[in-house]
Amino acid sequence: MSLLDATSLPVLIVAALAASCCALIGSFLVLRRSALLGDAISHGILPGIVVGFALSGSREIVPMFIGALVAALGTTLLTDLLHRRLRIDGDAAMGVVFTTLFALGVVLLEVYAGRVDLDPGCVLHGQVEYAAIDPASFAILGWTPPRGAVTLGVTLLLDLVFVLLLWKELLITSFDGDLAHSLGIPPGPLHLALMGMTALTTVASFEAVGSILVVAMLIVPAMVATLLTDRLLGVLLAAQGVALASAGLGLWSAQRLDTSVAGMMAVSVGGLLAVAFLLAPGQGWLPRRLRRLSLAIRIAEEDLLGSLYRAEERQAGGGGIERPSGAPPHHPAWLRIGAGLRLRWRAEVVKSDRTLTLTQRGRGRGRRLVRRHRLWENYLSDLLALPASHLHDPAHRIEHFLDEELTRRIEERLDGPERDPHGRAIPAADHEPGEEER
């Protein structure tokens, strides 16, 4: 079975449209840190939908939408009232309002059971499959689109218009509420407008993905996107990509496993979140770990080069007063061995007779490290007046992080000292003959 055959294509279209418009509006919810307001609204609109349905007696979107909008505004305003005016903890206020409204909705569903053709289970988890075969009441060029696709397409269009019209306002309020306030962008009306769009999007999508799985489509694509990028446009585009991918993946896996498409869409988007959380280049767990590992290896390498350089200095007898260097580098054995192997592979040291010797290239790196270390000791001693016993440890830490430019400036500031506070010579910055730069 292919995703693009005659039975699957409408389902894919409906699923993708639902995911797409949820992800668009949801991005703003996540960026504004009101992710759970999406959750609350998607639960809270149930009584509105049921009453709208019962009064109109049909599955037309307009009465359901009006009911849902009233309920969504009710959810938002009640939560706000409880939280702001009556000082009830924000989480609890939200929890009370949306669960009570949802329970009311379920009870109303049973009360109107004769008139409302909605199955409680279906309300919770949606039926993309049915939404896709229910035809619209009109045809375009002889093709009757699924009614769900029409509704969702119009919703997506409205969401897009909303985002484009209010782009600047949404951008500023999403990232810097205080700046928005000081620029005179009223937070209240914009918030309400966003809630209205959330309600519209939720109503349009709930038939396809159900009121709880709407939450997955609202907030998870945007969460993935914020792990991948820093810019609003980037977040919106990445969220769209994630939403479409999860629609495709969800349909494909649901067909394979013969189960609910909406459920598998939520699982897919959750899986994408897990992947992003582990692997996202900047924010992911593994890249962070790798960055820390590579830093640890670099420090171990540099410490090894530094101690070899100091040993050479002592043998040459040019190092001034002999003094055992303060704290020996504390690195675990595997890190020391790894650093040694890497240095040999990069031909910065060579091993012969079980002793390590610096090559020209390694000597240059070691010399620059020792130079940074001793200049910093001078800096601490001269400008911060630290006693000699307190110089080594900070210098040992910062020697790995000073770049050439900063080192040069420190040297200038200190009027180019020749010896460090312990009396040892500070190596020169320029190349020694035969040494090559890194």
Add this chain to the structure above:
Amino acid sequence: MIPVEYNTAVVLLGTAALGLAAGSTGSLALLRGRALLSDALAHATLPGICLAFLLTGSRSHPALLLGALATGALGVVLVAALSRRGRIKEDAAIGAVLACFFGAGIALSGAIQRRSPDAAQAGLDGFLLGQPAGMLLSEALTIAGVAVATLLLVALLAKEWKLVCFDPDFAAIEGWPVRLLDLLLMLLITTTVVLALPAVGVVLAAAILIIPATAARLWVDRLVPMLILASSFGVLASVTGTLLSARFPALPTGPLIVLAAGCLFLISLLVSPRRGIVARATAERRRRRERERRRLLGTIFTEQEAAPESPVSEGALARRRVWGPGRLRAHLEDARRRGWIRWGPRGIELTDAGRQRAARIVRASRIWEQYLLSQAQIDRDLIDLDAEEIGHLLPPHLVAELERSLADRGLLPLGSEGSPA
């Protein structure tokens, strides 16, 4: 009392015990800021139920609830891991875990249903919105047992909870095992939520923790009374919901219990004597009226001060445009009833009591104004004060100094000398 059948009695026992446990656990969860985490936990149990059914093929509650416990706990751990560091905020993590685990549960139950429709219909659908009608006596007794154990644990550690809920930093500094207590609390929440699943279902399980506790919080400020009140609300909501659904069998029990709890919350919100809407509105109105009275007396006093010979007429007060004619008349009548003014032959006169009171009011407001102008250097336009009891707010030597400077300019109201400073 409605005559109760055996089945209903069993269900009543079960749901009431559940309400009892949920009220106290929910209070702790609420105070510790775990309210919505318990919602994510509840939704995250669904895949566990389905997996347990797939693995064991049994529909017995212990097996399914163990599965629920497993994935529920996994969900909580994932929320913590996702939001521990970096970009993802806790609320987004809660939403993501809630929705994705629920989706996994829906997918699993869909797969089960399409393979063996009868099994799913009977067993698993009930977990979505709860199906306590089929509760067995043994199950009800289990719930009751766990509820009693929960209550005991909560009661034994009441002091520790109090500290951890109201001042966790202090508790940590004092060397209390905050992490251990938090873990224990999470365990209590998980147990309660899992026990609630057969009765109120995955979607609303967290509600019976959150709502009674939030309602109780409106009435009391102390932990132990809150625990007692929340548990009572829990029991009351459970019993009401269960009896209603016994009366109207078409209506689902779980949502009815939640709705009953919601009504209790609404009632608390309206009538709670300290934080209720009615009480707040009354207090606000009383404050506003008191302020108006002060303003009226002060205005009459300054009018008379400006022109001691001519009496104060109602027209002169109306010309100040502070009150509309109707309001003004009502305020004047109120002041007369209180014995502060009387209608003299030529206009309004302050009685002795009224004059004393008015002098105090004017004195206080002028001292305030002077203080804010001279000491705090605040712009005159920003000052509008009518605090009468100025002596409580400023040190006496400062009041004396301010009074002197007022007297120098002839602004110290006469007749206010004896007032407490």
